[in-house]
Amino acid sequence: MTMTMFLRGVDAPSDTPKRTATAHGFRSSFRDWCSENNYPRDLAERALAHTVQNKVEAAYHRTDLLEQRRPMMEAWEAFVVQRKKTGEEAEQEALKHIFKPRARSD
Numbered sequence: 001m002t003m004t005m006f007l008r009g010v011d012a013p014s015d016t017p018k019r020t021a022t023a024h025g026f027r028s029s030f031r032d033w034c035s036e037n038n039y040p041r042d043l044a045e046r047a048l049a050h051t052v053q054n055k056v057e058a059a060y061h062r063t064d065l066l067e068q069r070r071p072m073m074e075a076w077e078a079f080v081v082q083r084k085k086t087g088e089e090a091e092q093e094a095l096k097h098i099f100k101p102r103a104r105s106d
Helices: 002-009 023-036 041-047 055-060 066-080 084-098
Strands: none
Touching: 002 023, 023 041, 023 066, 041 066
16 A cells, blocks of 8 residues: 555656556566566565465465565666666575575575
C-alpha cells in the first residue's frame, strides 16, 4: 500500500496512457529484470516475499537468503535510478555471493 500511495503521490507514469504506475507493475518489472540479468529464481522470489508453495520443499528450505539478496537489490536500485557504473559493480558483487563455493562439512 505504501508503494502505491507513493506512486500516486508523484504521479508516476504508466506504460498505459492516462494511468499511474502501480506497485504490482513495479514488482513485475523487478521479476523480469532478475530473469534478464540471470539472478536465480529462488533469490528473486524471496526478494518479492513469495513463499515456497511445495510443502516438502518449504520444510527444508528455511533460509531467507538475505546476504545473497543484498547485492541483487543494490543492483536493482542502481538500475532503477540509472546509475549504470554502480549497477555493474553491484552485479559483479552479487555474482561473487551467488557462485561462492560452499564449505564442506565432513
